[in-house]
Amino acid sequence: MTSDRMAAPGHGTVPEFAVLGHPNEGKSSVVSTLTEDDQIRVSPFPGETTVCRTYTVKIDGRDIIRFVDTPGFQVPRQTLAWFRSYEGDAGHILDRFIQAHKSDPFFADECELFAPVARGAGIIYVVNGSRPVRNDDLAEMEILRLTGRPRMAIINAKHMEKDYTRAWRQEFGRYFNAVRVFNSNTAGFYERIRMLESLKSIDQEWEPALIRVIQAFEQEWEKRNRLACAYISHAIEKSLTFSVSTGMDDTTDPVTAKENLSTTYKKNLRDIEKTMFHHIRSLFKHKEYEVHLPEYSVLQHDLFARKTWDLLGLTGTQLAAAGALVGGTMGVMIDTAAHGLSFGMFTAIGGILGAGSAMMGGRRMAEQSPAGIRLGGDRLQVGPNKNLQFLYILLDRALIYYAHIIARPHGRRDMKNFQPGQADKEKKLGFSTRMTPGQRQICARYFKSVTGRKLVRDKKAALAFAVLVQTLLEDIAKQTDKNGQP
Ligand SMILES: Nc1nc2c(ncn2[C@@H]2O[C@H](COP(=O)(O)OP(=O)(O)OP(=O)(O)O)[C@@H](O)[C@H]2O)c(=O)[nH]1
Ligand SMILES: [Mg+2]
Structure with missing residues (x-):
């Protein structure tokens, strides 16, 4: 522009x-x-x-x-x-x-x-x-x-x-x-297209040029959505496979080491999400958006806050399965290949893990190391997250962000005082709560393929997941248009 x-x-x-x-x-x-x-x-x-x-x-x-x-x-x-x-x-x-x-x-x-x-x-x-x-x-x-x-x-x-x-x-x-x-202050993409359609009728001479304009807008919109889908899928895959680890010896305090790793792990995941949000915002040409996320939005809460999981509509059972949010959603891996852990250290680490966390022994670690390289000494690893719910959290937050972005016209300047309509309030629950069993199956299969132990990835699962993300984005865009009608 x-x-x-x-x-x-x-x-x-x-x-x-x-x-x-x-x-x-x-x-x-x-x-x-x-x-x-x-x-x-x-x-x-x-x-x-x-x-x-x-x-x-x-x-x-x-x-x-x-x-x-x-x-x-x-x-x-x-x-x-x-x-x-x-x-x-x-x-x-x-x-x-x-x-x-x-x-x-x-x-x-x-x-x-x-x-x-x-x-x-x-x-x-x-x-x-x-x-x-x-x-x-x-x-x-x-x-x-x-x-x-x-x-x-x-x-x-x-x-x-x-x-x-x-x-x-x-x-x-x-x-x-x-x-x-x-x-x-409410017009979205489809409303802009309808506006251009009306302009066509005011002068026949401009009609051919305006038809080309509409085509260009539509192609551009499609391209943006394809890219948004790619950014979201890429960020989710990166987040699901991410882990951090550190070597440990007798002088390492396991509690501090675990805390440090958790902090690094969470920071990295927040950064992956932030980068993806930034890409989506730029795709849709919003420069001023950061400060304007509505106050009621779940995105105001940290990715790892219990409130986030609550707001996105996880059921009590799902929350219980998720366990303590910091320890429980991350796998902690201890490589005992070289030295083995002292009993005391093992208990200390065991004590700080939440319910549902993954504790893996050295043998498994050796199997998982790239090209079979053994990581000498004891290692403490945080991530990748082994909880399927985490995929839904990541996906929901991405979709909610996308929905905010495309629903916000560039001419609107009063987001601070913006009162959400009923439709917005209903959007509070994550999109994943409305997924069909078939769609959930696609997510589960994809989750298994990226977090599983197989070295060869299930490409079909990744493709099916990307197609699902694309479908969800399209649904949101259409829904936004209906809500955007004055
Ligand atoms: N709530 C709401 N406010 C609007 C809408 N359109 C414009 N405004 C507000 O109305 C005020 C004037 O909007 P502008 O777009 O600056 O109006 P303008 O016609 O360009 O004004 P001048 O340049 O002074 O002639 C601003 O505070 C806008 O945020 C709308 O559709 N809804
Ligand atoms: Mg003006």
Whole structure:
């Protein structure tokens, strides 16, 4: 995404639309959501945008479509008076207006906001559907009609409790070629596509170009989802196979050694997850997201916190099987091949392990060592995690993160005060709680294949798991769209 000055006429075949409207109605928010650019300045105070800026959507280095953010109308009634008195060539009305007023500060904002339209951009007129239609709005709409340019109106409801959509729609019929409700603070991918579909109808000449734009958006979306699936599968596999170990001798305090290993183990797993989250966030072009995770989200809790397991809907039995979260979810391996452990040390370690933890003897360790290399001396190892529930935790957290990311339009800036809807609250339980027995079987087989002792991996299990992740991502995207409907 880049910003540059306005496109000149005949600027290739890249369609361009100027987003116009009253101050503070959400023009910049709409541009931000449409272009997936969360760096555009949005403010609760009117007059934030004072000059036009063009934002170009690029896909694979190609310019696809441009949206021009503009300052709001300041003096619509006086402007309309001039438009009504204009007697020249209708096709040049905007050029003439700008020529006549370019050095008049009274009309400075109007001259600025008309400039992209005078140069050939189509018009997207934004109104706030949560307030009634006023005379100034009617003046603005009449001005836009008199420009004769292809134009579409969108209703961006700023406050959900008041809805004047019907009144706006009634007025729009007389002034615009198309009308859509498009909420910059809830619109997801599919809503953006529907918005582009509507734009197609405002001018036949732009239709072929807009069909290409929609195709490019759809291909890009598919690509992002494929990559998201790859990042998630890769991170899960890395986490499930990860372990840390350390050599031990008579001077090593096993309790401290185990604690240190646990700390390192957990840190590494958190890092794997963080990196995967970062990749997903970047894929969906969120730069500002980190600070905005909703407070109620399970992702606010540590990967290893009992609360996480609780929130994701593990049953009492599953929790019991998981045992103590620190010791119990990790395998601890002691290699006794060279020296054997002193009885005292063995008990000490045994005492700090939680229920369900895996304790493996030296013989097994030797078998598992890569290329049969024996690890000399006693070794203490933490990980890999031997609990199938851990896979569900990792998967759920990845899916929840993905769901947060794709449900958050780039124009939305109020996440701190964001109140979750009922659908969001229901999402609290992990997605895995709703999996079919067949899907669970795929997970179990995959888990066995990555954590099992076979040297040759079951490739089919990994593929089936990746396909499952892809399906779950698609389901979430579709679900988000339904929830996103205003
Ligand atoms: N809740 C909610 N707030 C919105 C929505 N759209 C815009 N806002 C808020 O309304 C305020 C104005 O939004 P902007 O996008 O800056 O409006 P603008 O039309 O560009 O304003 P100017 O540049 O000043 O003309 C900001 O505080 C936005 O966060 C919406 O759909 N829902
Ligand atoms: Mg603005």
